[in-house]
Structure formats: structure tokens, C-alpha cells
Amino acid sequence: MKKHNFSAGPCILPEEVLQKASEAVINFNQDNLSLIEISHRSKPFVEVIEKGRSLVLELLHLNDSEYATLFLHGGASTQFLMIAYNFLNKKAGYLNTGTWSNKAIKEAKLFGDLIEVASSKDDAFNYIPKDYIVPADIDYFHCTSNNTIYGTQMKAFPEVKVPLICDMSSDIFSRELDFSKFDLIYAGAQKNMGPAGTTLVVIKKELLNNITREVPSMLSYKTHIEKDSMFNTPSVFSVYVSMLTLDWLKELGGIPFIEKVNTKKADLLYSEIDRNPLFKGNVATEDRSIMNATFTLKNKDLQEKFDTMWKDANINGINGHRSVGGYRVSMYNALPLYSVQALVDVMQELERKA
Numbered sequence: 001m002k003k004h005n006f007s008a009g010p011c012i013l014p015e016e017v018l019q020k021a022s023e024a025v026i027n028f029n030q031d032n033l034s035l036i037e038i039s040h041r042s043k044p045f046v047e048v049i050e051k052g053r054s055l056v057l058e059l060l061h062l063n064d065s066e067y068a069t070l071f072l073h074g075g076a077s078t079q080f081l082m083i084a085y086n087f088l089n090k091k092a093g094y095l096n097t098g099t100w101s102n103k104a105i106k107e108a109k110l111f112g113d114l115i116e117v118a119s120s121k122d123d124a125f126n127y128i129p130k131d132y133i134v135p136a137d138i139d140y141f142h143c144t145s146n147n148t149i150y151g152t153q154m155k156a157f158p159e160v161k162v163p164l165i166c167d168m169s170s171d172i173f174s175r176e177l178d179f180s181k182f183d184l185i186y187a188g189a190q191k192n193m194g195p196a197g198t199t200l201v202v203i204k205k206e207l208l209n210n211i212t213r214e215v216p217s218m219l220s221y222k223t224h225i226e227k228d229s230m231f232n233t234p235s236v237f238s239v240y241v242s243m244l245t246l247d248w249l250k251e252l253g254g255i256p257f258i259e260k261v262n263t264k265k266a267d268l269l270y271s272e273i274d275r276n277p278l279f280k281g282n283v284a285t286e287d288r289s290i291m292n293a294t295f296t297l298k299n300k301d302l303q304e305k306f307d308t309m310w311k312d313a314n315i316n317g318i319n320g321h322r323s324v325g326g327y328r329v330s331m332y333n334a335l336p337l338y339s340v341q342a343l344v345d346v347m348q349e350l351e352r353k354a
């Protein structure tokens with residue numbers, strides 16, 4: 001039996017997507033060739049990447065006259081430096097909500113001045129800062145919509161007069177937002193979209209006018225937009241499986257549908273964390289992520305017992321990030337509600353046996 005997979009990333013993908021992907025590796029489009037042994041410029045693959053692109057924009061309710069969609073290499077981590085290389089001319093503003101924001105800040109500092117507009121470092125990143133003011137004289141404002149490690153999520157985004165750039169690696173396509181507020185959205189595929197290997201960038205084409213620096217080709221948004229993500233060989237397998245996952249999502253009813261499922265899963269788990277006297281949630285209630293829930297056992301002596309119990313219940317991947325400890329339960333789009341129920345059952349069983 002397949003495990004209940006709560007892995008934080010790379011993460012669970014829909015079973016039917018895995019099935020189609022594995023078939024394509026052997027025989028793609030009944031053409032007796034593998035997906036990964038044909039030219040990325042061949043018609044069948046160009047159709048894949050174009051379908052991927054149009055699904056992205058359709059699901060986010062954006063149009064391709066305003067926005068370009070790129071499938072790049074290097075993970076979200078390369079975007080940390082690429083954004084600054086292209087757009088940080090004098091100074092930029094960053095919201096610091098944890099490990100990933102910190103890494104983005106560290107890279108950006110190599111290219112110009114940086115203002116940490118607000119930070120939740122004072123309380124171990126257990127909340128999202130609010131009521132801060134974003135200066136109007138900066139090149140852009142950068143934030144992280146969902147903090148995969150700490151389990152906090154931005155429920156609202158500031159009104160800004162400067163380009164709004166967001167790392168949505170771990171909650172893209174999980175909830176409805178007004179995506180047209182953003183000038184650049186990026187996400188490593190492996191959290192909610194596909195296998196590791198490609199990074200999605202959705203960028204307002206207008207933003208290219210802000211580039212003043214000479215940027216090496218591979219790190220230049222201009223290059224990748226001009227070449228339709230084909231400046232060099234794209235990560236063909238990852239792009240293909242991401243396209244399949246987006247198609248799966250569209251068929252289900254898109255983001256409005258999956259948001260309802262995701263909310264149900266999160267409600268089920270958080271209400272058990274709050275009800276069960278053995279457990280305690282890590283972060284401010286109003287900032288709880290619907291993707292990554294973090295919590296701890298109040299009594300550490302029960303840890304071994306709990307760990308044995310959930311492993312016996314066919315559950316995978318709920319250990320907290322090595323920097324935080326405790327537990328982290330990732331409930332990405334493809335995770336079924338019954339997997340969360342399986343975990344809740346174990347938590348209740350522990351309460352009975354403790």
C-alpha cells in the first residue's frame with residue numbers, strides 16, 4: 001500500500017500523473033521514443049511546454065499579453081540572486097519571515113542596498129509581521145508567501161507602489177489570490193507542481209524596462225523570455241510532469257476547488273492539534289499555513305512512542321525541519337483528505353494510550 005506522504009519537498013504528486021509520467025519515460029505519445037530522449041525543440045515537446053505555460057496563466061487568471069511564463073533551472077534558490085541581479089539597481093525592500101527569506105536577503109545584498117522592511121525573527125519566525133510600511137523609493141518589495149519550514153503563511157499582501165515580487169514555492173496553486181497584484185512570482189516545482197528540476201517564473205513583461213545592468217545570458221529574464229525558456233535545454237521531464245499536474249488540477253476544478261480541499265485538510269489537522277492535550281501548535285493561529293503545519297509534543301517522553309505509531313500507520317515525512325524540530329505535516333495539493341485523517345487517528349490513539 002502506498003504511504004501517506006506528508007513530505008515537505010520533493011512532495012507527493014497525483015497518482016495518475018505518476019502513472020502517465022512513467023509511461024512517457026518509456027514511450028511518449030505512442031511514438032516509440034522516450035520523452036527524455038527526444039529533442040526539446042521537437043514538436044511534441046514544444047507542445048508540452050506551451051501547454052504548461054498556458055495552464056499556468058489560466059489557473060492564475062493572468063494573460064500572456066501582460067505576463068511571460070518561464071520554466072528555468074536552478075531552483076527557487078537561483079531566483080534569489082537572479083531577481084537582484086536584474087532588478088536591484090539601488091535598494092530593495094525585503095520582508096523577513098524565516099529561512100528562505102533570509103537566503104533571498106543574503107543573495108540580494110551582493111547587488112545593492114537592502115532594507116529589511118519587517119521581520120519576525122524576534123519570535124523565532126512564529127508569526128507574520130503586519131502593519132509595516134513599504135517605502136515608495138525602492139526598486140522592488142520581496143516577500144515569501146508561505147514559510148515552508150516554520151509553517152506560517154501570508155494571508156494578505158501589502159499594497160505597494162513598487163514592483164511586488166513573491167517566492168510562492170510552497171503554496172502556489174493552493175489558494176486563490178489576486179495574482180495580478182504581483183510583478184514577479186516564482187516557485188521551485190517540487191513543492192506543489194512537479195518533480196524537482198524546474199522553477200516556474202511568472203513575470204510581468206513591463207518589469208523588463210527596469211533592468212539597467214548588464215546581466216549574463218543565463219541569469220537574464222530578457223534572454224529566457226526572448227527564447228521562450230529554450231535558451232538552453234529545459235528540464236524536460238520536470239516540465240512535462242508539472243504540465244500534467246497542472247492539467248490534473250484544471251480538470252478537478254482549478255484553484256477554487258483545491259483551495260476548498262486544502263482548507264478542509266488543514267482544518268481537520270489544526271482542530272486536532274488544538275483539541276488534543278498532548279500537542280501544541282508552533283505558530284500564531286491567524287498565520288497558520290494551510291500547506292505546512294508545525295507542532296510539538298508537549299511531553300518529549302512520548303516522542304518515541306508517537307514516532308513508532310505513525311510509522312506503523314504507513315505515514316511518511318512528518319519530522320520537523322532539522323532547524324526547528326518537532327513535527328511538520330505538509331499537505332500539498334495532491335495529498336488526500338484521508339491521509340490527514342490517518343494521522344489524526346494516530347494522534348487520538350496516542351492520547352488514549354498515553
Ligand SMILES: *Cc1c(COP(=O)(O)O)cnc(C)c1O
Nearest residue numbers: 075076077100148167169170188
Ligand atoms: C524549498 C523552498 C525554496 C528552495 O527551493 P529550491 O528549488 O530547492 O532552490 C525556496 N523558497 C521556499 C519558500 C521553499 O519552500
